[in-house]
Amino acid sequence: MTDPTTIQITGAAIFGLAVLHTFSTKFFEHLAHTRPNHAGLWHMLGEVEVVFGFWAMVLMFAMLGLAGTQEASQYLDSRNFTEPMFVFAIVVIAGSRAVLHMAKKGVSAIASLVPLKGGMAFYFVALSFIPLLGSFITEPAAMTLAAMMLRERIFGAGLSTKLKYATLGVLFVNVSIGGTLTSFAAPPVLMVAAKWNWDSWYMFSHFGWKAALAVFFNALVATLLFKRQLAHLPKASKSNDGEIPFGVLVVHMLFLAGVVTFAHHPAAFLGLFLFFIGFAQAYPKYQDSRLLLREGLLVAFFLAGLVVLGGQQQWWLEPLLRGMDSSTVYYGATALTAVTDNAALTYLGSLVEGMSDEFKYALVAGAVTGGGLTVIANAPNPAGFAILRNNFEDETIHPLGLFIAALPPTLVAIVAFRLL
Numbered sequence: 001m002t003d004p005t006t007i008q009i010t011g012a013a014i015f016g017l018a019v020l021h022t023f024s025t026k027f028f029e030h031l032a033h034t035r036p037n038h039a040g041l042w043h044m045l046g047e048v049e050v051v052f053g054f055w056a057m058v059l060m061f062a063m064l065g066l067a068g069t070q071e072a073s074q075y076l077d078s079r080n081f082t083e084p085m086f087v088f089a090i091v092v093i094a095g096s097r098a099v100l101h102m103a104k105k106g107v108s109a110i111a112s113l114v115p116l117k118g119g120m121a122f123y124f125v126a127l128s129f130i131p132l133l134g135s136f137i138t139e140p141a142a143m144t145l146a147a148m149m150l151r152e153r154i155f156g157a158g159l160s161t162k163l164k165y166a167t168l169g170v171l172f173v174n175v176s177i178g179g180t181l182t183s184f185a186a187p188p189v190l191m192v193a194a195k196w197n198w199d200s201w202y203m204f205s206h207f208g209w210k211a212a213l214a215v216f217f218n219a220l221v222a223t224l225l226f227k228r229q230l231a232h233l234p235k236a237s238k239s240n241d242g243e244i245p246f247g248v249l250v251v252h253m254l255f256l257a258g259v260v261t262f263a264h265h266p267a268a269f270l271g272l273f274l275f276f277i278g279f280a281q282a283y284p285k286y287q288d289s290r291l292l293l294r295e296g297l298l299v300a301f302f303l304a305g306l307v308v309l310g311g312q313q314q315w316w317l318e319p320l321l322r323g324m325d326s327s328t329v330y331y332g333a334t335a336l337t338a339v340t341d342n343a344a345l346t347y348l349g350s351l352v353e354g355m356s357d358e359f360k361y362a363l364v365a366g367a368v369t370g371g372g373l374t375v376i377a378n379a380p381n382p383a384g385f386a387i388l389r390n391n392f393e394d395e396t397i398h399p400l401g402l403f404i405a406a407l408p409p410t411l412v413a414i415v416a417f418r419l420l
Helices: 006-022 025-034 036-045 048-067 069-078 082-094 097-111 120-137 139-155 161-181 187-196 200-225 227-231 246-261 266-282 293-310 314-322 326-337 342-350 357-372 381-391 399-419
Strands: none
Touching: 006 048, 006 293, 006 314, 025 036, 036 048, 048 069, 048 293, 048 381, 082 097, 082 139, 082 246, 082 266, 082 293, 082 381, 097 120, 097 139, 097 246, 120 139, 120 161, 120 200, 120 227, 139 161, 139 381, 161 200, 161 357, 161 381, 161 399, 187 342, 187 357, 200 227, 200 357, 200 399, 246 266, 293 381, 314 326, 314 342, 326 342, 326 357, 326 399, 342 357, 357 399
16 A cells, blocks of 8 residues: 555545534534624535535645646546436436325325324335335435425424434435345445446345345334324325326426436436426426425535545545455445445445455445435435425534434344344
8 A cells, every 4th residue: 555645635634524514514503693794604514515515625725735736627527426416417306396296196005005093104105115216216316205205294294303313314224225126226336236247136136125124124113113293193195286287297207217217327317407497497387486406406516525525535445445354344334434425435345356245245235234324424315404404403404313313223224234
């Protein structure tokens, strides 16, 4: 291993500050209320979605000073921003009124078959079937749909803060592991599937069925734990969607399917996305008052910042992975995922040659297991965060509260992937 350069050390230090910043957003929101002269600045720094984009800017200024314009520009050009762009497009389309309408119909149909009282059936389905749906429509789309429906039925119903955090923890964990039924929907799986020849059958037989058991168990436990609050909610919500023509529903679903199909081709899916924006503008009465453009842009900004900062972490992450056996790498990946995106972690692991099949399994399983512990652990998490945070005190989700809430379902995932 060669000695790290000054830029690499600086990048690691700035990344550490960014991680620390994510755990300090509550402090900045407090400053916004106590220091009104600069409230706008403190509110901006209190936005978790802004954190990594802000520190990525700091890194680029540091690179300009240390290495000059040419090297800084070359580094920025070498980053792959496909995932942030895709998540932006899919969040906006999946959060549209027509797609949400279709998802509600599906959830209501399944919930009617679940023998639970009041809103318990909806809650169970939203935390189980929708995360598993992420294996087919991608995890960011599943996160957006689940968060939108939970915001309307659960988070907006004046229920306890404890229930909100528990719901968020289960949702984040279930989406992270629920995308492993196929080889194309979960970002950490996509990073290695082609290189390691993992097809969807391999994913289901080695990961998917275990993940499904853990997802259903987590959702059921959360439902039973809060049954007193949930049982008082109506079994089915009154839809305010009105009548949406069948043709409009079909067009929206085709746009969603098209963007998912071309998820790795930015020119294609961004072109489809622009056509979708045009269609939405042409038929505004079948849309909400606004599309989730702000939320989508914030999530994309967050992920783009993570891409920029993450590129300077390979020098210490890769040797760390090389020095682990399969058992250590599983728990190490679970822990490391909490402080770095799990897709970046599996990508770095794929660069290590000569790994055993057991090591490969442990790396990916650990990466998806820890994907719910923090907002930065899994690419879809910022989308759920952006949609749901307004329902928390001071419009802020405390990172420590999320970590504690996600720990029990994470332990369930550990049992599923390590003992089954």
